[in-house]
Amino acid sequence: MSAVLYRAPGPVTLIGGGPVPPERLAEAARLAPEIYAADGGGDVVPPPGHRLRAVIGDMDSLRDPAALAAAGVALRRIAEQDSTDLEKCLYSIAAPLYLGVGFLGGRLDHELAALNAVAKNPDRRLILIGREDLCLLVPAAGLAFEAAAGDRVSLFPMGPCRGTRSTGLRWPVTGLDFAPGERVGTSNAATGGPVAIGFDGGPMLAILPAAYLGRLARG
Template identity: 55%
Template structure:
């Protein structure tokens, strides 16, 4: 059973709500944000693992990825059946082997540096609708640095532990003003 359920509760049946222990439901009644956004902004944790956000509906996946960029101070990894996704911190080191897929997707302008990628990032300007960095490959351990909280990193779910380990030692983005 969950310890807390945040959201507007519009998609949680009355039957399920009745089965939850008192105090578990934490209604956030506004309709200007997604339930994922409501959860992420109310959870205080060093790392949030989000399951179910990389599922069948593309619009929900995009909304969840948008929240990752809107809440850069809330470290969160979305976990799907094939991939893991998170907002790349200012610096990230990943213990990956040669040939492993490292995809980078900007949700706003991004510039960065890299070590350990087949196609280095140095000197490139990434922007949605323009240059993106999908299907790059590790040549060994990877080190990434970015100046803005706008780049998503997408790895195979097989590298969840490497990502969590890298995030554990990475600096954090500040909250947006």
């Protein structure tokens, strides 16, 4: 693992090389205006009024690094192959929150690797944002947010865990055991109002509507 290259006082946006819905990138940039790219994500043009600070990764996907360098974008090549480009961004940038766009959708192996990065980095507050969904880790202290009745609250275990807290869900999860290859918690739904969930063990991923980004990023 390399040393920290950048320290951000506020949230940062990370752009990946997968599908990047413009409206999701624009929303992420409003919430986290300091923007970095993971390798091929550097080919994506930032929203108007924003600039790309640096591209981080092994640089095997970036189409025109010379043009980016000429535009003043820093190119930070990290050659090690024990981590993905998303993980390279996470350990190279110290920030209180990371909003990742361009990591969900597209190639399934890349998407699974991104979800694995969420699960294996509990010390990094990371929200991945797709066209319809966002995904984040349920912290050890639990996750709480406001939800409209009927809105989807899906839970997917990345390791064995047990529900310890469950309010505001149509199907409560308190006392239930979850594990990959066994019980999962997809397609649950909110009853309307405050939702609070917690687990022992894990990691547990929460998959929520992309429209919830603002309330989760500010929470």
